[in-house]
Amino acid sequence: MSDVEHTIPVNYPHRHLLGIEGLTSAEIGSILDLSDFYVGLNRQVDKKRAVLRGRTQINLFFEASTRTQSSFELAGKRLSADVMNMSVSSSSIKKGETLIDTATTLNAMHPDLIVVRHGDSGAVELLSQKVGCSVLNAGDGSHEHPTQALLDALTIRRRKGRLEGLIVAICGDILHSRVARSNILLLNTMGARVRVIAPKTLLPVGIERMGVEVYNDMREGLKDADIVMMLRLQLERMHGSFVPSVREYFQYFGLDYEKLAFAKPDALIMHPGPMNRGVEIDSAVADDINRSVIREQVEMGVAVRMAALDALSRNLPNEAVQ
Amino acid sequence: MNRTVFVNARLCDPASNLDLTGDILVEDGLIVDIGPDLVTQGAASDTETVPCHGKLLTPGLIDMRVFTGEPGTEYRETLGSASLSAAAGGVTTFIVMPNTEPVIDDVALVDFISRRARDTAIVNVHPMAAITKACQGEQMTEIGLLKDAGAVAFTDGDKPLANSLVMRRALSYATFFDALIVQHAEDRTLAAGGVMNESELASRLGLAGRPALAETIMIERDLRLVELTGARYHVAQVSCKASVDVIRRAKAAGLPVTCGVSASHLTLNENDVASYRTFMKLLPPLRGEDDRVALVEGVADGTIDVIVSSHHPQDPETKRLPFAQAAFGAVGLETLWPATLSLVHAGSITLERAIDALTTRPAKLLGLPSGRLQKGAPADFVLSDINVPWILNPDDLKSKTKNTPYDERRLQGRAIRTIVGGKTVHVLGEN
Numbered sequence: 001m002s003d004v005e006h007t008i009p010v011n012y013p014h015r016h017l018l019g020i021e022g023l024t025s026a027e028i029g030s031i032l033d034l035s036d037f038y039v040g041l042n043r044q045v046d047k048k049r050a051v052l053r054g055r056t057q058i059n060l061f062f063e064a065s066t067r068t069q070s071s072f073e074l075a076g077k078r079l080s081a082d083v084m085n086m087s088v089s090s091s092s093i094k095k096g097e098t099l100i101d102t103a104t105t106l107n108a109m110h111p112d113l114i115v116v117r118h119g120d121s122g123a124v125e126l127l128s129q130k131v132g133c134s135v136l137n138a139g140d141g142s143h144e145h146p147t148q149a150l151l152d153a154l155t156i157r158r159r160k161g162r163l164e165g166l167i168v169a170i171c172g173d174i175l176h177s178r179v180a181r182s183n184i185l186l187l188n189t190m191g192a193r194v195r196v197i198a199p200k201t202l203l204p205v206g207i208e209r210m211g212v213e214v215y216n217d218m219r220e221g222l223k224d225a226d227i228v229m230m231l232r233l234q235l236e237r238m239h240g241s242f243v244p245s246v247r248e249y250f251q252y253f254g255l256d257y258e259k260l261a262f263a264k265p266d267a268l269i270m271h272p273g274p275m276n277r278g279v280e281i282d283s284a285v286a287d288d289i290n291r292s293v294i295r296e297q298v299e300m301g302v303a304v305r306m307a308a309l310d311a312l313s314r315n316l317p318n319e320a321v322q
Numbered sequence: 323m324n325r326t327v328f329v330n331a332r333l334c335d336p337a338s339n340l341d342l343t344g345d346i347l348v349e350d351g352l353i354v355d356i357g358p359d360l361v362t363q364g365a366a367s368d369t370e371t372v373p374c375h376g377k378l379l380t381p382g383l384i385d386m387r388v389f390t391g392e393p394g395t396e397y398r399e400t401l402g403s404a405s406l407s408a409a410a411g412g413v414t415t416f417i418v419m420p421n422t423e424p425v426i427d428d429v430a431l432v433d434f435i436s437r438r439a440r441d442t443a444i445v446n447v448h449p450m451a452a453i454t455k456a457c458q459g460e461q462m463t464e465i466g467l468l469k470d471a472g473a474v475a476f477t478d479g480d481k482p483l484a485n486s487l488v489m490r491r492a493l494s495y496a497t498f499f500d501a502l503i504v505q506h507a508e509d510r511t512l513a514a515g516g517v518m519n520e521s522e523l524a525s526r527l528g529l530a531g532r533p534a535l536a537e538t539i540m541i542e543r544d545l546r547l548v549e550l551t552g553a554r555y556h557v558a559q560v561s562c563k564a565s566v567d568v569i570r571r572a573k574a575a576g577l578p579v580t581c582g583v584s585a586s587h588l589t590l591n592e593n594d595v596a597s598y599r600t601f602m603k604l605l606p607p608l609r610g611e612d613d614r615v616a617l618v619e620g621v622a623d624g625t626i627d628v629i630v631s632s633h634h635p636q637d638p639e640t641k642r643l644p645f646a647q648a649a650f651g652a653v654g655l656e657t658l659w660p661a662t663l664s665l666v667h668a669g670s671i672t673l674e675r676a677i678d679a680l681t682t683r684p685a686k687l688l689g690l691p692s693g694r695l696q697k698g699a700p701a702d703f704v705l706s707d708i709n710v711p712w713i714l715n716p717d718d719l720k721s722k723t724k725n726t727p728y729d730e731r732r733l734q735g736r737a738i739r740t741i742v743g744g745k746t747v748h749v750l751g752e753n
Binding site: 021098099100118120121122123125126140141142143144178181204205206207209210 | 646647
């Protein structure tokens, strides 16, 4: 375990990480620089650092999640935090305990960092107002998923050497996607050109005023793209409510080699997971080791979350609170 | 004999084309004389005198849209607690919506409201009865009997009457009784799942939207039915420019249509929702600034007839939730007058139009004897200091719940004395 802590300076003067909105390019760049360091660390045998020694991290998940929760858990443990996972099933909410009750209960246990995922937009911000510690948003409704956008940016930056000027096409269910919102905000802040491609039923109102170019046709939207970012289409939205059927969706909006050919020859394929093979992405494309960086995104996820936890912990008080 | 004279007030009443400084003499709950220098003409010695120091004296406000929890959810609001709130806000008459438990859809329930109001409320309270049984939108209520029992109009409250056939029959049937049909206009299928105005802001916040056109579509359908039946039709609350335009055209075409707007929709917009403020979660939702401006213009030119509070008390536990889960509604009886006055101070509407929209027009629509300063009219009026600056502290609200969107706002002007039936029911600073 390293004795030299905080050797890498970080520019993140905030108490929480609730979203990409409001972050400057310098702050985002600083988190990505720190993440680069943790990518290196995670590839070593000794992955442990003492950055969060003595700190308590609670992962509070109101929505089921395997990959994000385990990524945060691993990140916290590698930084020596005491990590507790809490999955709040919908049944215990039905028992009458509200989000604010849960927050104040946990707050009484003196955690230092709370990682929260909740199905409602704004719920994580609401919780952050009721606790005395730092709060990380691990996804709130259709609002934001900041660590996903950061890990996507890290993946792109390491592969392409930059974010500025790249053409990034985000494809699929933009309407319900917190991943899309955080990515649009981050990529715009960092100077990339963002396109969204989706059927009109899956595009939010006013999306064209959020600094993106809007396409309905995959072939037009993918033209000259450097990055093709696919989104997951939720099962309940596939059968008539937003799109008529899976096969029609795949025909026009699923990523296959034929549509991919319109992007740049070295375009990278990304997906936040979990994938619906044969719905939004063809299996062979998803597994193409020359094009797909989907597994790399998972690796970057742990590093980015270590960086985020580290950055927030530097603003935590070091004295006992009376 | 019980006589009171209010001396040296600025008497202002659009219904009687009155705006002069003078006195008003009240006897046994009725106005018996109005004019300059009543006192010097020799008031009897048994007359109580209330000096008004030149302040504005207008008819008491009539609020056409108030929700309470009585009967059924009295912890939110009773007729009594709402009436305290009304008195503090200068409202001397309010109309309660039928969306209680049970729904006000039966003569006995109209009776219940009238009796409870008589026994527990310090201002006048009248019910609107449901158009359909249990507000289910299917089976018509006894419009004639309910009207005779005291229902001043008919509405399914915060539930739109969606079924076109039922709406057609209700309008058609209501003409025989000259009953007013009041609609909460919104196509709920088009607004399904929405929690705020459908807009770029909603998209950024990741909240599902209720499009403004869900309102306009239903108004347009109803106007066709009004044209067909000739019934008196009133849109409880318009919230967007397109609805105002549609109603302006319908009025120009001579249809018997009127509409209202809430003071909140005239003074707030969707940006007030930012950072997920659930006290700003209203129905209809707060719209964009263009819509708000169009609503104010609609009030100014008379397209929008009345201003209401849409007072809707919500238990704090139903508001301290993530935005999507929180209940709709805000209390408004105590801010109706100050919020409207802010538009007068801004020069957006005249004081006369503001008073007209809060007194004369609602009285006319509902066939009430109040809402005017005239000999023989009920002595329901309010004395106001329209210039006094103040900051709203939610704890000072008389309503049982404090879910006000004007939390900590700076306001200008308020009621300083409220008189119902000649009796003073509220004096600012006294409890």
